Amino acid sequence: MDGFGDESRSETRLGRLLGLPTGRRSKWLVLVVWLAVVAGLGPLAGKFEGAQKNEPSSFLPGSAESLAVLEASREFPAGESTPAIAVYHRDGGLTDADRERIEADRAALAADPPAGVSEVAPSVLSEDGTGALLTVPIVADGDDEVLIDAVERVREQVGDAGGDGLEVAVSGPAGFSADASKAFEGINSTLLFAAAGLVFVLLVLIYRSPVFWLLPLLAVLFAEATVRAIGYGIASAGVVVNGQTGGILLVLVFGAGTDYALFLTARYREELRRHEDKHEAMRLALRQTTPALLASAGTVIAGLLCLSLAEVNGTAGLGPVAAMGIAVAALTMLTLLPALLLIGGRRAFWPFVPRFEGDQPPARGAWHRLGERVERRPRRIWLGTAVALGAMCVGLVTLDNDLTSANGFRDDVESVRGQELLARSFPAGANAPTVVLVRDAALAERTREAAAASSAVASVGEVEQGAPGARFQVVLREEPFSEAGYAAIQPLREELRAVAGDAVLVGGPTAEERDLRASAQRDTILLVPIVLLVVFLILIALLRAITAPVLLMGTVLLSFFAALGISGVFFDYAFDFPGEDPSLPLYAFIFLVALGVDYNIFLMARVREEALRHGTRDGMLRGLAVTGGVITSAGIVLAGTFGVLAVLPIVALTQIGFVVALGVLLDAIVVRSILVPALVFDLGRRVWWPSRLGRDDGGAPPGPSRASPAREPAQA
Secondary structure (H helix, E strand, O other): OOOOOOOHHHHHHHHHHOHHHHOOOHHHHHHHHHHHHHHHHHHHHOOOHHHOOOOHHHHOOOOOHHHHHHHHHOOOOOOOOEEEEEEEEOOOOOOHHHHHHHHHHHHHHHHOOOOOOOOOOOOEEOOOOOEEEEEEEEOOOOOHHHHHHHHHHHHHHHOOOOOOOOEEEEEHHHHHHHHHHHHOOOHHHHHHHHHHHHHHHHHHHHHOOOOOOHHHHHHHHHHHHHHHHHHHHHHHOOOOOOHHHHHHHHHHHHHHHHHHHHHHHHHHHHHHHHOOOHHHHHHHHHHHHHHHHHHHHHHHHHHHHHHHHOOOHHHHHHHHHHHHHHHHHHHHHHHHHHHHHHHHOHHHHOOOOOOOOOOOOOOOOHHHHHHHHHHHOHHHHHHHHHHHHHHHHHHHHHOOOOOOOOOOEOOOOHHHHHHHHHHHHOOHHHHOOEEEEEOOHHHHHHHHHHHHHOOOEEEEOOOEEEOOEEEEEEEEOOOOOOHHHHHHHHHHHHHHHHHHHHHEEEEOHHHHHHHHHHHHHHHHHHHHHHHHHHHHHHHHHHHOOOHHHHHHHHHHHHHHHHHHHHHHHHHHHHOOOOOOOOOHHHHHHHHHHHHHHHHHHHHHHHHHHHHHHHOHHHHHHHHHHHHHHHHHHHHHHHHHHHHHHHHOOEHHHHHHHHHHHHHHHHHHHHHHHHHHHHHHHHHHHHHHOOOOHHHHHHHOOOOOOOOOOOOOOOOO
């Protein structure tokens, strides 16, 4: 008996559970149940996008100082508003006609204000006479539609300058929020069609069948519809789900679901050649694949659930939503897909139909030959591969956090143009004033004087009294949505606290962004070691060893840093991105470590299965031979589905898609096919220490061995 437990009892229980989707009659029941589930949840799936929240304030952690200011602002007489700022600029100075037009725009908006707008502030002219601002405060109460509609009305009113030299754009916090929300409009539909189209093409290429692609794709679509409906329920329950979460969820379900389908189908084809009865073949395929698939899905789920510990609400919301998506994808592939494959039968694979061959000697294949070449010089190969991946990590020095709300759009947006126009005539911070809250109204004037004396402040507004105390606005000298603007917040807080102590709080759009970044940094530091520990413990439980999990975790980390390093070079020199999103390292780490371990699990679970009968060296050759093709195919599919994030006009999502796609390809093609086999060949049976397999190596004779040629599946 293996020192880490007995597998026979769990396999017996598993066999009973897997009988339903593989029964001659019950497979039809499984299909009917899934049809009923999708039909019942269909109406909720269509509401998923509408339940998403994309305003920046909804992502703030509960402990954020800027959130306290935001909540207190609702109790002031003027309420809590998000200003849309119409910016007018003419080189050489505004004309009388320009000023008349500005007043006419203000009068029109005041006479027929958009929903959420109670009054329009008087226009403000710049000191040099080249620009003017028209501020329209919008009270949206967290309703994206009210904010977007109000901004659109303002933009329609101020219109285009008509090419006479007057430049006009609507910016401000409301403008940026509206443009961000619009960028996420239709994100699910766009990604759905892009991902489905890509998966269709890849499945046709992988299986070379004009028919078979329909079965796994249909199962993935069932999973996606179910996930969207449950996602709506999670969002309605109060979990923060934004457009970025929705996009990542969809590609994750498509990618992981298709991967699970590939692994199950590959084993099913093997068994179809060994067994004449397709139902028996499916039962055996499920029995052999399910433990690894559940361990794989469980690893990803556990890693994603760690995100629930994040301070940033958007990151914390991604955890349970994405974990639910992986769980549904795995459940679908273990129930609906087997039923569909059995209903389709062997003929669904046409023209490459797997024929019954019995216990024929397995044929050699390309992956077996690759394993033999790696086996000849394993140490030289793993050292060379590790050095090459290490060299790729040098690109990490190019990474920075310079991606902000102002430069995070791939397309030209009006709010960014408005910020650029405003900076020509006014202090850059006028586009999004910072709010100072003084809980003790008696200290308000002293605090205002301290703010006016700060080197970070260009101007100070009047004090407003209210139930929470007093507040006033300050205009920063730096752009409000920039690294320099974010860096000015903490020194300003310290200067004002030197006067009013804990009674003073600093909020507003710039402070909110700064607090988000600080929480994102904290989340990365906290969650990375937790995820590593969770994944490591799962690998120990699955492989019943310690050496192998240490080895596999090391390869995953190396490929992660290599992917991030190469991506940094591409972002700087090929794509000319202004910087990287602060959450990119954490998101990339979660997906690449969890998904990278996926491929480790599928490879090493099969290697261990073979090693129990043939020894570690032969087991490695056999495991690589039968999984090399399917792991590579799965890697290409997963990389492609994450790559479709690049169709969206948001730089942060493009970066996540690129890093994950590149990392998955490195994992599937280099790490799992070359580096891990070379390490296993070099360590031999010691890779299974301290289990019994590490001592007797499955009964294999000591010394080098040559494996019998392993069966190579005709297709992944």
